[in-house]
Amino acid sequence: MYTLRVYALCIVAFMDNTQTLLGILGTGPSYGYDVKRSYDRYFGSKKPMAFGQVYATLARLLRDGLIAMLGEETGSGPDRKRYEITEVGRKRVSEWMFTPDVPEAQLQSNLFAKTVIALLLEDDAEGLLDIQRGEHMARLRELTSAKRGANVMEVLMCDHAMFHIEADLRWIDLTAARLTELRAQVTGA
């Protein structure tokens, strides 16, 4: 059985960390430390996100109005800032989740993050996988069409791209088939 940890070991290198952190904040207001802990739990089992990167990303999100600060508490420890996602931020997360990526190698890392965030937000994870499948099929049709009348070298180049897309599609189908299992693991249900 593939566990979340195994997925994460394989595919976190090409994720959009900014959108992923924003998506985590979409589950509810949180301190920076807790955002990092959630990220590490879902995506960082091999390579936890550095505190510096977390706070730099949160500062950027704050500057862009995608999150807001709920108040700064004085007291012990450096981490007394609590953040919540804004409406603009929620819209950004939704756009990110439901905008298919251009089919290319390592795509599934970002798609994996979108799927997990959608499950955390109780959004339509199956729907975003369907949208990505459609994007992949469109690219596969383009390449199939490009092969007609092409010379053998061009055909082989198309074949190479097509087999990679096919591998992505298999991953998408398997993930769709395992969504219930993944949902249970991600949400702890």
Add this chain to the structure above:
Amino acid sequence: MEMDMSLGCNSSGVPLLSCRNLRVSFGVTEALRGVDVDIYPGEVLAVMGPSGSGKSTLLHALAGVVKLDTGTVTYNGSDVTALSEAERSALRLSAFGFVFQFGQLLPDLSAVDNVSLPLLLAGIPRRRALQQAKSWLDRLGLAGFGDKLPGEMSGGQAQRVAIARALVNAPKILFADEPTGSLDSLAAENVMLTLTDLARATGTTVVIITHDPRTAAHADREIIVRDGLVTSGSVAFSQASDVPQ
């Protein structure tokens, strides 16, 4: 995310084959649980989905082969579900062609005899039927294979004979159930190129059941069947007006 589950493509076009609220059960198992699909003249549609999702049942329901619990199938404006069994058989013989995963050629008949069968069943004189069958074998790159038995041909060749047999009586719709399922990648590609080239040249509408994305990529669009429902699919096919009628 809301989407139009009828998955119609060109709103200005009139579907050649449609179904609404299709439900089919086998015992206590619901194979189709309320399916709406529109298929337009001249398009090549791929029906994808996991094993056991109901995609083959959908093909059989659209072709009038299985009994529906509820729902309607409309072909060329006529309600197929209202026809008698004999009328449906006549419709299948005259307007529909079929290709299956393993060709399902009659093993004791030569290639040319296999291809001529639908014509003989339709009452075409034997000599003319054989001439037409031979001509179709030629179009499929099987000149010289007419006298061979199915067992003497490769999988890809046998599948091309099956395509010739399905197209010989000029069907309006060709139903293909996993037509490349038993072939290697290269043979599968050649079969799909042949099938779609001929279909587009003759304006034949094609419905392909497949779980293979590379096979589905030869189609104009695809729909996904999951747990007896059409759950998603591409709605493109904007060139409907350019399709040979």
